[in-house]
Amino acid sequence: DAKTTQPPSMDCAEGRAANLPCNHSTISGNEYVYWYRQIHSQGPQYIIHGLKNNETNEMASLIITEDRKSSTLILPHATLRDTAVYYCIVILTGGGNKLTFGTGTQLKVEL
């Protein structure tokens, strides 16, 4: 699985968009980009994933660059409850592949 690089921490004002970057320059053609988050000591929560197209769901948007070497997770209107560690993970498609977590980005949403 391709390695990912994320900034260790970011701050965001409540109500503003939080843009979390992730570099995955060694990604291969059949690897997906997944985003999870972990709110203090809770189970990791699935957010969104994509292959090459931009994706949006009720939680967030995922923007993947055309060369697929980086992506950005966008929380459109961050709230205090979005304070968490966010993990960007690249994983081969197919059934049953495990997730390998890095150190992620600690997002702190403040008033």
Added chain:
Amino acid sequence: DSGVTQTPKHLITATGQRVTLRCSPRSGDLSVYWYQQSLDQGLQFLIQYYNGEERAKGNILERFSAQQFPDLHSELNLSSLELGDSALYFCASSVRGRAGNTIYFGEGSWLTVV
């Protein structure tokens, strides 16, 4: 609520003892994963089962073992416990969808070894 159920939520036990953590995956999910998260370490993959058979192994100690039963629930057995085994243990299960393989996590079992 992810649909993955773990019991017990909290457990305190003494060194040298043995404990069993239980996981019920989401309905219909065939894959079960176990992860460990210590205070000073990130989420570490331990082991994965698929439809009753071991599928992948991570940094799981020989004192630890797991199994997945015909009804797809899984158990993680931790024996000869040491202080360093104190951690959060997460179970996850996966659904194989159209695009990739989304994995959902339970809320974890807090193990404290004293």
